[in-house]
Amino acid sequence: MRSLLMAATSALILAGGASAQSLDETAEANYSLDKGHAFLTWTVSHNGLSSYTVNFTDFDADIDFNPASPVESSISLTINPVALETNYPEAEKKAEWETELATDDKFLNGDEHPEITFVSTSVEQNGDNTGIVTGDLTFRGVTQSVPVEVTYNGTGNAPWFGERDLIGFDAVTTISRSDFGVTAMVPMISDEVVIEFSGEFLQDE
Amino acid sequence: MKLAHLTASASALALLAACGGGESAAPESDAPAPPPPVEAAAAETDYAPLEEVSAANYSLERTHAFLTWKVGHSGGLSSYRVAFTDYDADLQFDPETPENSSLTVTINPMGVVSNYPLDYKAGHADSEFETWDEDISRNARWLNADEHPEITFTSTAVERTGEDTGTVTGDLAFLGQTLPVTLDVTFNGNGNAAWFGERDLIGFDATTTINRSDFGMTAAIPNISDEVVIEFSGEFLQDE
Numbered sequence: 322m323r324s325l326l327m328a329a330t331s332a333l334i335l336a337g338g339a340s341a342q343s344l345d346e347t348a349e350a351n352y353s354l355d356k357g358h359a360f361l362t363w364t365v366s367h368n369g370l371s372s373y374t375v376n377f378t379d380f381d382a383d384i385d386f387n388p389a390s391p392v393e394s395s396i397s398l399t400i401n402p403v404a405l406e407t408n409y410p411e412a413e414k415k416a417e418w419e420t421e422l423a424t425d426d427k428f429l430n431g432d433e434h435p436e437i438t439f440v441s442t443s444v445e446q447n448g449d450n451t452g453i454v455t456g457d458l459t460f461r462g463v464t465q466s467v468p469v470e471v472t473y474n475g476t477g478n479a480p481w482f483g484e485r486d487l488i489g490f491d492a493v494t495t496i497s498r499s500d501f502g503v504t505a506m507v508p509m510i511s512d513e514v515v516i517e518f519s520g521e522f523l524q525d526e
Numbered sequence: 527m528k529l530a531h532l533t534a535s536a537s538a539l540a541l542l543a544a545c546g547g548g549e550s551a552a553p554e555s556d557a558p559a560p561p562p563p564v565e566a567a568a569a570e571t572d573y574a575p576l577e578e579v580s581a582a583n584y585s586l587e588r589t590h591a592f593l594t595w596k597v598g599h600s601g602g603l604s605s606y607r608v609a610f611t612d613y614d615a616d617l618q619f620d621p622e623t624p625e626n627s628s629l630t631v632t633i634n635p636m637g638v639v640s641n642y643p644l645d646y647k648a649g650h651a652d653s654e655f656e657t658w659d660e661d662i663s664r665n666a667r668w669l670n671a672d673e674h675p676e677i678t679f680t681s682t683a684v685e686r687t688g689e690d691t692g693t694v695t696g697d698l699a700f701l702g703q704t705l706p707v708t709l710d711v712t713f714n715g716n717g718n719a720a721w722f723g724e725r726d727l728i729g730f731d732a733t734t735t736i737n738r739s740d741f742g743m744t745a746a747i748p749n750i751s752d753e754v755v756i757e758f759s760g761e762f763l764q765d766e
Contacts, residue, residue: 367729
């Protein structure tokens with residue numbers, strides 16, 4: 322636990338650099354995920370000995386962002402559950418393992434439920450740059466309300482995007498996979514799944 | 527603000543550590559501290575030996591091991607996360623006196639996965655590389671793997687800072703520079719798996735932050751942060 326707190330503290334260093342603008346200089350607009358700068362992972366504990374982290378590699382999100390009143394913002398997110406990266410070390414077994422994880426009824430069951438979606442239902446601000454985005458998470462045919470802790474990292478501009486704003490967020494939530502019917506190997510593989518996001522959104526043209 | 531969020535994130539991860547059934551799960555923090563071992567004449571340790579763990583050489587269990595690095599992007603708008611996929615580590619572990627343990631890690635900088643989803647060639651028409659991952663690995667601005675085909679870490683000192691925590695200081699050799707780096711390490715416990723017989727399986731988390739400029743990598747600072755957060759979580763299997 323101490324190490325994880327230290328990790329979180331050291332991750333702080335990465336934020337708060339040279340972001341050019343603040344919230345009140347940010348355009349009220351629709352923003353789409355900048356897929357080249359977005360990471361979505363889920364992590365389970367393996368036998369309490371290590372954390373097992375998998376990347377989703379095919380997902381998209383849209384934000385209707387209201388910087389003057391962030392609570393009036395909304396987000397929708399769609400994930401393709403069969404696009405996973407496990408970093409498994411042997412190529413042949415890696416493909417087998419990722420297919421099993423993606424499609425087996427014990428795990429993501431992506432053939433039967435080819436989309437995971439999150440649609441926000443309310444936004445609450447609890448700090449200058451932090452808030453809770455609550456939404457409906459639909460996974461394997463089950464829809465549950467899930468609160469997500471969100472940090473707004475700032476607004477920037479890149480010359481190649483002209484006047485369009487680029488906004489960055491971190492987000493984290495923990496779900497119990499058993500709530501969605503995924504009970505295989507609990508507790509050797511933890512019921513709790515930590516889902517983390519860090520990424521940027523580009524103002525639509 | 528940021529801290530609150532990240533602390534929450536860390537708390538969520540702590541939830542995970544408390545799950546599952548490591549054999550020698552860490553005592554809850556509100557449990558009374560065990561008395562110092564009688565033989566702890568060495569002033570540096572007030573902590574109990576790690577029980578039920580074999581003093582032995584352990585090798586990385588590569589199917590349960592993750593090593594990533596993160597940099598801030600766009601001056602801190604997001605964290606950019608890349609995994610090393612080809613690395614190995616050996617641990618000589620002394621549970622009685624963890625300070626006597628040692629660790630060596632070797633990383634192949636050609637094995638990286640950034641999960642880049644876009645058409646790299648479309649956006650980088652002049653690049654000599656075929657993929658963004660190859661660019662990260664081979665570009666002299668980044669990992670420069672053609673010239674420096676190995677990144678290594680060799681421990682030089684281990685300190686215990688708690689029942690299950692410590693620091694491992696070692697020499698990190700990267701891009702032709704060798705500098706001392708200190709990892710914050712947590713011992714997650716000892717488990718046994720039926721298919722490994724009597725061999726112990728021990729798990730660790732580790733993290734450190736380096737300045738890449740110390741190793742001569744200065745490209746795109748500060749748009750891409752100088753600071754690089756390196757994180758590991760994984761298991762080591764006792765050698766036969």
